[in-house]
Amino acid sequence: MKQIAGINDFVVKFANVNGTGSASANHLFAKSIFRMGIPVSPRNIFPSNIQGLPTWYEVRVSSKGYLGRRGGVDLMVCVNPQSMEKDVASVEPGGYFLFDNTKPLAPHLKRDDITYFGVPLTQMCMREYDTPRLQQLLKNVVYVGVLAALLDIEFPILKNLLNDQFKGKEKLISSNVHALEMGYQYATENFQCPLPIRLESGGNVAPHILESEHILMNGNTAVALGAIYGGATVAAWYPITPSTSVVDAFAKYAERMRIDPGTGKKNFAIVQAEDELAAIGMVIGAGWNGARAFTATSGPGLSLMSEFLGLAYFAELPAVLIDVQRSGPSTGMPTRSQQSDILAAAYASHGDTKHVLLFPATPRECFDMTVQAFDLAEQLQTPIIMMSDLDLGMNDWMSPPLEWDDDYQMQRGKVLDADGLEEAKDWGRYVDVDGDGICYRTLPGAHPDRGSYFTRGSSKNERAIYSESGDDYVQNVDRLVRKFETAKSYVPAPKTHPPIKVKKPKTKLNLGAVFFGTSASPAYEAVETLAEMGYGIDTMRIRAFPFHESLDQFIADHDRVFVIEQNRDGQMRQLIMNECQIAPSQLTSVLNYSGTPITARSIVRQILEALEAKSADVVSLHPETA
Amino acid sequence: MSYLKPKFRHPNLPTNALGYTVADYEGSISTLCAGCGHDSISSAIINACFQSSLEPHKIAKLSGIGCSSKMPTYFLGKSHGFNSVHGRMPSVATGASLANRGLTYIGISGDGDTASIGMGQFVHLIRRNVNMTYIVANNGCYGLTKGQDSATADLGSVSKYGAVNPFDGIDLASLAMLQGAGFVGRSFSGDKEQLEPLIRAAMSHQGFAFIDVVSPCVTFNNHQGSTKSYAETRENLDAMPLDFVPMREEITTQYDPGTTQGVTLHDGSVIHLHKASHEYRTNDRTAALNAVQMATQEGRILTGLLFLDPNSQNLNQNLNIASKPLNELGKNELCPGSRVLNSINEGLR
Numbered sequence: 007m008k009q010i011a012g013i014n015d016f017v018v019k020f021a022n023v024n025g026t027g028s029a030s031a032n033h034l035f036a037k038s039i040f041r042m043g044i045p046v047s048p049r050n051i052f053p054s055n056i057q058g059l060p061t062w063y064e065v066r067v068s069s070k071g072y073l074g075r076r077g078g079v080d081l082m083v084c085v086n087p088q089s090m091e092k093d094v095a096s097v098e099p100g101g102y103f104l105f106d107n108t109k110p111l112a113p114h115l116k117r118d119d120i121t122y123f124g125v126p127l128t129q130m131c132m133r134e135y136d137t138p139r140l141q142q143l144l145k146n147v148v149y150v151g152v153l154a155a156l157l158d159i160e161f162p163i164l165k166n167l168l169n170d171q172f173k174g175k176e177k178l179i180s181s182n183v184h185a186l187e188m189g190y191q192y193a194t195e196n197f198q199c200p201l202p203i204r205l206e207s208g209g210n211v212a213p214h215i216l217e218s219e220h221i222l223m224n225g226n227t228a229v230a231l232g233a234i235y236g237g238a239t240v241a242a243w244y245p246i247t248p249s250t251s252v253v254d255a256f257a258k259y260a261e262r263m264r265i266d267p268g269t270g271k272k273n274f275a276i277v278q279a280e281d282e283l284a285a286i287g288m289v290i291g292a293g294w295n296g297a298r299a300f301t302a303t304s305g306p307g308l309s310l311m312s313e314f315l316g317l318a319y320f321a322e323l324p325a326v327l328i329d330v331q332r333s334g335p336s337t338g339m340p341t342r343s344q345q346s347d348i349l350a351a352a353y354a355s356h357g358d359t360k361h362v363l364l365f366p367a368t369p370r371e372c373f374d375m376t377v378q379a380f381d382l383a384e385q386l387q388t389p390i391i392m393m394s395d396l397d398l399g400m401n402d403w404m405s406p407p408l409e410w411d412d413d414y415q416m417q418r419g420k421v422l423d424a425d426g427l428e429e430a431k432d433w434g435r436y437v438d439v440d441g442d443g444i445c446y447r448t449l450p451g452a453h454p455d456r457g458s459y460f461t462r463g464s465s466k467n468e469r470a471i472y473s474e475s476g477d478d479y480v481q482n483v484d485r486l487v488r489k490f491e492t493a494k495s496y497v498p499a500p501k502t503h504p505p506i507k508v509k510k511p512k513t514k515l516n517l518g519a520v521f522f523g524t525s526a527s528p529a530y531e532a533v534e535t536l537a538e539m540g541y542g543i544d545t546m547r548i549r550a551f552p553f554h555e556s557l558d559q560f561i562a563d564h565d566r567v568f569v570i571e572q573n574r575d576g577q578m579r580q581l582i583m584n585e586c587q588i589a590p591s592q593l594t595s596v597l598n599y600s601g602t603p604i605t606a607r608s609i610v611r612q613i614l615e616a617l618e619a620k621s622a623d624v625v626s627l628h629p630e631t632a
Numbered sequence: 633m634s635y636l637k638p639k640f641r642h643p644n645l646p647t648n649a650l651g652y653t654v655a656d657y658e659g660s661i662s663t664l665c666a667g668c669g670h671d672s673i674s675s676a677i678i679n680a681c682f683q684s685s686l687e688p689h690k691i692a693k694l695s696g697i698g699c700s701s702k703m704p705t706y707f708l709g710k711s712h713g714f715n716s717v718h719g720r721m722p723s724v725a726t727g728a729s730l731a732n733r734g735l736t737y738i739g740i741s742g743d744g745d746t747a748s749i750g751m752g753q754f755v756h757l758i759r760r761n762v763n764m765t766y767i768v769a770n771n772g773c774y775g776l777t778k779g780q781d782s783a784t785a786d787l788g789s790v791s792k793y794g795a796v797n798p799f800d801g802i803d804l805a806s807l808a809m810l811q812g813a814g815f816v817g818r819s820f821s822g823d824k825e826q827l828e829p830l831i832r833a834a835m836s837h838q839g840f841a842f843i844d845v846v847s848p849c850v851t852f853n854n855h856q857g858s859t860k861s862y863a864e865t866r867e868n869l870d871a872m873p874l875d876f877v878p879m880r881e882e883i884t885t886q887y888d889p890g891t892t893q894g895v896t897l898h899d900g901s902v903i904h905l906h907k908a909s910h911e912y913r914t915n916d917r918t919a920a921l922n923a924v925q926m927a928t929q930e931g932r933i934l935t936g937l938l939f940l941d942p943n944s945q946n947l948n949q950n951l952n953i954a955s956k957p958l959n960e961l962g963k964n965e966l967c968p969g970s971r972v973l974n975s976i977n978e979g980l981r
């Protein structure tokens with residue numbers, strides 16, 4: 007049998023039962039690899055359940071720094087008998103299967119193209135620890151010890167991590183270290199260590215990764231920090247996975263960083279609302295009054311917020327909404343990732359509405375874009391919706407460190423204070439003085455007899471006086487279109503990369519790929535793989551809606567553009583078609599909507615299929631580039 | 633006040649302590665039906681704010697959707713207003729009050745806006761004790777959508793189209809008391825002697841103050857058989873009169889000993905309740921609920937200050953939020969800076 011081999015390049019997957027404490031052991035495993043300076047991306051694949059159902063944790067190790075899912079499993083660590091059959095089947099030929107052999111493996115689970123490592127985990131822990139709780143918890147740590155031997159994890163790093171985790175709790179540290187050692191020893195005594203797949207500090211890791219001082223953090227924490235640094239003072243929310251940890255983290259940091267030193271009082275307010283309608287209502291009320299406010303939610307909450315989003319759009323009030331997307335309705339797959347709220351968010355609400363969307367792809371961008379979202383909301387006087395997802399929000403990502411410019415000034419937009427109102431000759435709330443569609447706001451209480459107005463939807467004239475005149479309405483909503491045009495120059499521009507050199511091109515077509523958010527990492531990986539196979543593909547990563555002009559140009563410059571995203575209906579493709587006057591035949595969807603993040607392999611396969619099937623009948627409009 | 637320009641005033645118009653005339657508290661011309669109860673509530677608010685010498689620009693008025701929710705256009709033209717969405721004004725008011733605790737908030741809603749689509753937000757607004765005055769203009773029907781029964785329509789009340797309401801009405805004042813509101817009153821749009829001091833007292837209360845105002849809809853619910861018509865309401869009114877003396881103002885009226893009960897609000901204002909018309913103490917929630925229940929059973933509409941807890945803690949106090957309004961905090965107070973961020977980075981390696 008040919009075993010899978012390679013240094014710093016493999017996928018390990020853990021099959022556990024949820025509620026058994028496996029998450030922290032699996033995290034320990036992933037973090038130790040990170041501390042060895044090797045690119046790693048862990049992912050929790052968990053059920054909507056508190057205890058007893060199967061849960062998985064997938065760890066991708068990649069010397070090239072690919073952080074998306076690759077597809078396939080090289081080493082399976084299976085401690086859940088419920089899912090064992092499926093888990094055995096999912097291992098790549100030549101791969102490895104580590105399991106608890108306290109009970110012998112059922113004969114039908116024997117494959118002859120993979121290598122098995124049986125470790126009597128339950129038995130060892132029963133012998134060693136006297137309480138059921140310890141037996142259960144430390145079993146997870148024992149298999150991390152086994153993996154340390156099999157994969158060559160540096161043992162002192164593991165110990166340091168335990169020291170950090172249980173700071174001051176000596177007993178916990180020593181019992182955990184003991185469990186690690188027990189697993190390590192069992193492996194060295196019984197198996198040939200290390201395996202052909204293994205880790206090596208530094209090893210073949212790309213130099214630019216080795217040099218940078220990466221951090222490991224999840225997107226939701228980064229968003230929370232962005233809200234702290236961006237000056238958010240009011241957070242209103244209703245708990246919903248996978249967005250809950252945004253406000254949890256905001257609360258944690260705010261309790262540390264936002265307590266007035268003199269009085270001990272809070273320079274922030276957090277309200278757990280009765281539902282999402284109320285949550286966004288509170289945000290809008292606070293924004294109307296000039297505070298920076300936000301909410302975090304997921305698909306079902308976004309639906310409930312849609313009436314208020316329409317009001318905020320027409321009444322031109324700032325609001326920041328973090329949408330951590332998941333799959334479908336509450337009884338959809340609430341703990342699975344998707345990018346499937348794109349259209350619902352872009353056109354949320356009644357009447358002619360369009361919203362500004364941001365698409366972060368890394369924790370660093372979650373941080374930067376959250377800060378920017380607060381600026382944009384006030385500059386553009388409209389809701390800003392940040393489209394994160396479960397994969398980005400809840401999983402740990404290796405990311406460049408967060409950076410802060412101490413010279414940053416909050417961009418509060420066009421707000422007239424008392425002095426401004428005194429100076430303004432002829433103020434009207436919805437008069438487009440500057441021609442950019444953005445008018446001058448005033449805040450309640452600013453001036454004794456100037457600047458007050460009645461905030462309402464669209465039945466008003468330029469001076470915010472009640473009006474049902476068709477002309478007034480048209481003038482107002484046409485100005486909102488102008489404002490949306492202005493927004494294009496405010497929002498983050500898309501990212502492109504210099505084209506990859508392809509040695510022996512297999513196609514004359516000029517190919518492009520467009521993607522965003524968590525589809526980006528596996529997309530970049532797929533594009534590099536395809537380049538090696540002879541298909542050069544230019545890329546553009548979208549970072550905001552309204553789309554930048556360069557997107558139109560990018561699409562026009564290519565014979566065929568793949569739109570890579572994680573939903574069934576190709577929502578970004580639809581949005582592009584709608585907004586950019588693009589013929590549908592120019593855009594080909596590359597999709598995944600199974601609930602687990604899209605893999606590089608699946609992207610490669612879909613693009614190859616599409617090219618083989620269609621390349622014959624597409625006429626190249628552009629000269630060859632290679 | 634430095635921005636206030638002296639302007640010509642009719643020398644005979646009375647002014648309040650701030651030098652404002654009642655005209656400074658008015659709004660645009662009402663577009664409601666002539667005789668609509670809601671217009672009387674607007675003028676009671678105008679008079680109440682004038683008499684209490686509130687700075688108009690320091691008041692923010694919010695509403696939901698309905699004829700009643702249009703009212704804020706017709707009073708306090710110098711105040712900012714927010715006509716939000718149907719039944720959701722409570723959440724907007726909550727956010728606004730958290731963002732700027734320095735303003736006085738007045739919320740205007742209807743019985744449809746509050747007791748049906750907005751019931752959830754209303755109850756939670758009370759539970760959180762947001763510092764505001766919340767007035768429901770209660771006409772037992774949906775005026776703006778042309779007269780459908782609302783959830784406060786009384787059992788047996790006959791609609792304009794002849795249908796008899798088969799459901800028990802929701803009593804918002806009892807609900808507010810049950811849910812812990814610190815200030816609960818009921819009044820009638822046609823009783824300005826009672827309504828004005830009640831609104832003044834509510835606006836002085838430091839916490840959630842609720843007033844249910846029976847406010848007949850002349851167009852859809854003022855016929856015979858309706859329990860919320862002018863005639864029926866006047867007929868059954870059991871009004872408990874009161875006077876309001878704001879803080880710093882001297883008590884000039886002489887009351888015969890034993891005839892009034894004085895209640896002091898947190899800001900030092902005093903409400904004088906005329907004892908002849910009530911048998912329970914307003915600080916007793918259970919007694920208040922009983923009194924309302926008894927009156928309802930006898931077909932009477934008990935109005936006046938029903939319940940008061942002058943010391944209730946409002947949302948900003950309960951959350952221990954800074955005294956400086958959150959919307960005035962700047963970068964220095966809000967942004968921890970690069971050094972802190974670097975140490976956070978360090979913890980993530």
Ligand SMILES: Cc1ncc(C[n+]2csc(CCOP(=O)(O)OP(=O)(O)O)c2C)c(N)n1
Pocket residue numbers: 697698699700701718741742743744745746769771773774775776777782
């Ligand atoms: C979401 C939504 N549903 C329905 C309506 C239509 N609507 C407008 S006002 C109203 C009822 C208002 O009744 P009430 O609050 O009692 O006010 P009134 O007109 O009686 O003063 C309704 C149902 C709306 N504006 N929004």
Ligand code: SF4
Pocket residue numbers: 663664665667668669670699700771775776848849850851852
């Ligand atoms: S319809 Fe009824 S509630 Fe509406 S304005 Fe006319 S009288 Fe008032």
Ligand SMILES: [Mg+2]
Pocket residue numbers: 698700742743744769770771772773774775782
């Ligand atoms: Mg009504």
